[in-house]
Amino acid sequence: MSEVIIAGIGQTEVGEHWEIGLRELAIAAIQDAVRDSGGLKPQALFVGNMLAPNLSNQAHLGALLADYAGLTGIEAVTIEAAGASGGAALRQGYLAVASGMVDVALVVGVEKFTDKIGAGVDAALATTSDSDFEAVQGMTLAAQAALLMKRYMHEYNVPKDGFAGFALTAHANGANNPCAMFRKAIKPETYTKAEMVSEPLNMFDIAPNADGAAAVVLTRRDLLPKDFPHPLVRIAGSASSSDTLALHDRKDMLYFDTAQISAGKAMKQAGIVLDQVSFFEYHDAFSIYAALSLEAVGFAIKGRGWKLAEDGEISLNRKISCATMGGMKARGFPGGAAGVYQAVEAAIQLRGQAEASQVTGAKIALIQSLGGPASTAVSHIFERFEA
Amino acid sequence: MEIPRHWRLKQQRYSLVGEVCPHCDHKIFPPRDICPNCGDEAKELFTFSGKGEVYSYTKIYEAPTGFDANAPYTVALVKLEEGPIITAQLTDLDSTPVEIGMPVEMVTRKMRNDGDERGIIVYGYKFRLRT
Amino acid sequence: MTTPHPHSPTLLKPVKPVGIVGYGAYVPRYRLPAKEVARVWTGGKGGLPIKEKAVPGLDEDVITMSIEAARNAMLRAQIDPTELRAVWVGSESHPYAVKPTSTLVAEAIGAVPNTQAADWEFACKAGTEALVAAMGLVGSGMGHYAMAIGMDTAQGKPGDALEYTAGAGGGAFILGPAEESLAIINASYSYVTDTPDFWRRENQKYPEHGMRFTGEPAYFKHITEAATHLMEASGTTAKDYKWAVFHQPNTKFAQRVSGQLGFSPEQIEPGLLVPVIGNTYAGAAMIGLTATLDIAQPGDRILVVSFGSGAGSDAFDILVTDAAPLRAGLATKTQEYISRRTEIDYAMYVRYRGKLQMK
Known part of the structure; x- marks a missing residue:
């Protein structure tokens, strides 16, 4: 297998982009990433998207975005795995390059939530659960x-x-991320007084749905431009796992099997153990997901994931830095783009460009993209290495 | 309109018809033809008693399209006496606070309209507190 | 077999003796006090026809309510649902203008596909119409068991006299051979004329009524004629009946007609539910009977007389058997449903009954 390098990264601000359409959003991130890669020419495009056929009445994003990116002619498909669409698209890009079948793969995650307004958005999201x-x-x-x-x-x-603790950590870290939807730390009282959405879940247990696009360019090391300016970050491990769509079909719904399986496989492939992970970008679409992911991956024992957050152990440079750029909660949850944002953010950290959010000595990242309550989990290990 | 989908599922929806595994007697709902317990084929129909208890619950204030007319409403995970857990609304709640472990029983109620009020009415299972 | 005679009533009497093998009631849990209607529409002035009425929840209609009553009837009958040869539902408030209530109810209780299914319509006696037809089906030997349901979520125009009373509820009955029954139906008698006391035109949301004309020439005339003829032909008087159930649009009408026929307040007491659940239209006589059967003892004789506007009455002469007390305990009793009570105000009632203009 070839070594796969994150050659270019790009992202848009996450937010309510009323004036920008799905394709423009994606193209902005693509252009950023291609420029960042030193102008590599993608041979394949993998689009991570969750709900465009419903929210924007637009399917067939592969061809559409390849066309608008000026890449007509290349292989281009959409990958959908609900909230894990971004992570799944990244894995397809990784497999394409690692297999040697594709020299340069472009992965873009895009979601345009605000094309639909009102209760229809919740109905669209609900289609990712067991509809029947x-x-x-x-x-x-x-x-x-x-x-x-x-x-x-x-x-x-x-x-x-x-x-x-999950919301406090996310908002503290999001404050330093220029692409985050919310860039302001919150006080504990803000959480305590937050409006109840679905008991016991309040406003601050939920990542806000928002528009956004993020892109990465992947290639083999030998194909990097000669004057490639960035520290090298490679994908050292990649794995995906699936579980029942419906929560009620789980043997033990309080354990995210897929999070454990995919993270374990990715770490095994990378040849690392959990202690070597510098930071963990979990999928905190809801704070309970973050807690269960910490437990499944092994940072906390069963039933104690929440305590790690309460004790501040997931803050920057503590026991395990999480949501270092704000996570879904503060950066925003751009659906099928979320997993690609994680990749972009992890690359920024590993390149040492995260400024105030920098994880000291960041070398190995674990990023994990979930679809639904971990019905799908895609885990990647990114590693910084010296040329 | 999604008439065929709702029509196809009417036995499950109206009367909790699931399956029982002929090999290990595991009770299955929703039906899936393969026993999740032993992995063998399980196509024998089994009608659940509709009795169970609340495994978890929450309240929805902002409902998705099609359910807004009934908001706020309570959804729960209900553990059936025969084993499986299912997702269902709790109905006919009064001021009694819902708690995990409360006994509940199945009733057949209106779930939603298929589309608007011109479409068919979708009926299905909900649960109410058992007295 | 009956012998027609120009000057005597013609009893409807099956060839084979028929009885009730199972029955079930349903009353939704919400209650709107009549004084709440008066508060909104009359400033609280004037007498109230009942104490309160039952109101269906947002997720209830005649189909869901019929299913629950039918399930209770099945619990008491202890028969295989595939043995039902008919599932008939009488109502003024079928959820669909076109698409039967009965097929869905039959599906839900597992009676499909080898069965008759139909919806019946005759104002407030649609339920007892189905009951008479079920007697015919079983009594002729065409089928072993048949189910007849009377159920309504009654409509009354906002502010109208009917709004105080238009309630929700009803009962389901499974008829079968008399020897298997908990109560034998000796005979029935039907009395109908063209009398326009109450009606609802196609596509109208609320019914119209002839106000005082609904009394003497309609309700009282038809019920007394039907009851009198049935008793004459059966050789009985009011004293032969332990209990009596009359259609009950309000408390006063039911009390007065029973008095006119020689029945005491005690005889109608168990079946007089209108004060606490309202007028359940096609369900009224049916649920009056379920409540009476809940407490009846072997040997009790029950007179039931329905009334449907337009107009007609079905009268039944029923004899309770030894099986009744045991089977009464096999399902939720009528009074248990009535005691499940959540009071609502007029605003909530308006929402629950879909009276708000949403577009």
Whole structure:
């Protein structure tokens, strides 16, 4: 297998981009990434997108975006795995280059939430759950996470504000990310007083849906431009795993099997152990997901993921730095782009360009993209190495 | 309109018809033809009693399209007496606070309109507190 | 077999003796006090026809309510649903103008596909119409069991006299051979004329009524004629019946007609539910009977007389068997449903009944 390098990265600000359409958003990130790579010419485009056929009435994004990126003629397809679409697209790009079949792969994640307004967005999101046996009950993704959180709090006697640490960490870190939707730290009272969305889940347990696009250019080391200016970051491990779509079909819904399996495989491939991970970009679409991911990956024992956050152990340069650029909570949750944002942010950290958010001596990143309540989990290990 | 989908699922929706594994007697809902317990084929129909208890619950204030007329409403994970957990709304709640472990029973209720009020009415299972 | 005679009533009596093998009631849990309607529309002035009425929840209609009553009837009958040869639902408030309530109910209780299914319509006696037809189906030997349901989520125009009483609820009955029954239906008698006391035109949301004309020439005339003829032909008087159930649009009408026929307040007491659940239209006589059967003892004789506007009455002469007390305990009783009570105000009622103009 060839060594796969993150040659270029690009991202747009996450937010409500009323004036920018799906294609313009994606193209902005693509242009950034291609420029950052020193002008590499992609041979294949993998688009991570969750809901464009529903939210924007636009399917077939591969051809559309290749065309608008001036890449007509290349291979171009959409990869969909709900919230894990971005991570899944990254893995397809990785496989293409690693296999030697593609020299330069372009991965773009894009989501345009604001093309639809109102209750239709929740209905669209609910299509990523089990439509016949969950969504038909009027279920929303937030309610699904609330069911999980309620049970978790019941089983492990978590106090009322036990999950506050996730939002506090995310917002503290997002303050330094120029692409984040929210760039302001919050006080503990903000969490405590936040409006309840679906008991026990409040506004600050939920990452805000927002528009955004992020892109990476992948290639083999020998194809990098001669004057490539960045420190080298390679994909050292990549794995994906799937579980039941419906929460009610799980043997143990309080354990994210896929998060454990995919992270374990990716680390094994990279030849590292958990202690070597410099920071962990988890998929905190809901704070309960973050807690369960910390437990599944092995940073906390079962039932104690929330405590890690409460104790401040996931803040920058503590036990395990998480959501270093704000995570989904503060950077925003741009659906199928989220997993690619994680890749971009991890590359920035490993290049040592994260400024105030910099994880000291960052060498190895674990990034994990989840679809639904870890019905899909895609994990990647990024590693900085010296040429 | 999604008539065929709702029509196809009517037995599950109206009366909790699932499956029982002929090999290990595992009860299955929703039906999936393959036993999640032993992995063998399981196509024998089994009608659940509709009795269970609340495994988890939450309330939805901002409902997705099609459910807005009923908001706010409570959804729950219900652990059926026969084993499986299912997702369902709780209905006929009064001022009694819902708690994990409360006994509930299945009732057949209106779920939503298929499309608007010109479309068919989708009926299905919900649960209410058992007295 | 009956012998037609120009000057005597013609009883409807099956060839094979028929009885009730199972029955079930349903009443939704929400209650709107009549004084709440008066508060909104009359400033609280004037007498109230009932105490309160039952109101269906947002996710309920005649289909869901019929399913629950039918399931209760199945619990008491202890028969295989595939043995039902008919599932009939009488109502003024079928959820669909075109598409049967009965097929969905039959599907939900597992009675499909080898069965008759139909929706019945005759104002407030649509339920007892189905009951008479079920007697015919079973009594003729065409089928072993048949189910007849009377269920309504009654409509009353906002501010109208009917709004105080238009309630929700009803009952389901499974008829079968008399020897398997918890109550034998000795005979029925139907009395109908063209009397326009109450109606609802196509595509109209609320019914119209003839105000005082709904009384003497309609309700009282038809019920007394039907009851009198049935009792004469059966050789009985009011004293032969332990209990009586009359259609009950309000408390006063039911009390008065029973008095006119020689029944005491005690005889109608268990089946007089209108004060606490309102007028359940096609469900009214049916649920009056389920409540009476819940407490009836072997040997009790029950007179049931329905009334449907337009107009007609079906009268039934019923004899309770030894099986009744045991089977009464096999499902939720009518009074248990009535005791499940959540009071709502007029604003909530307006929302629950879809009276807000949303577009």
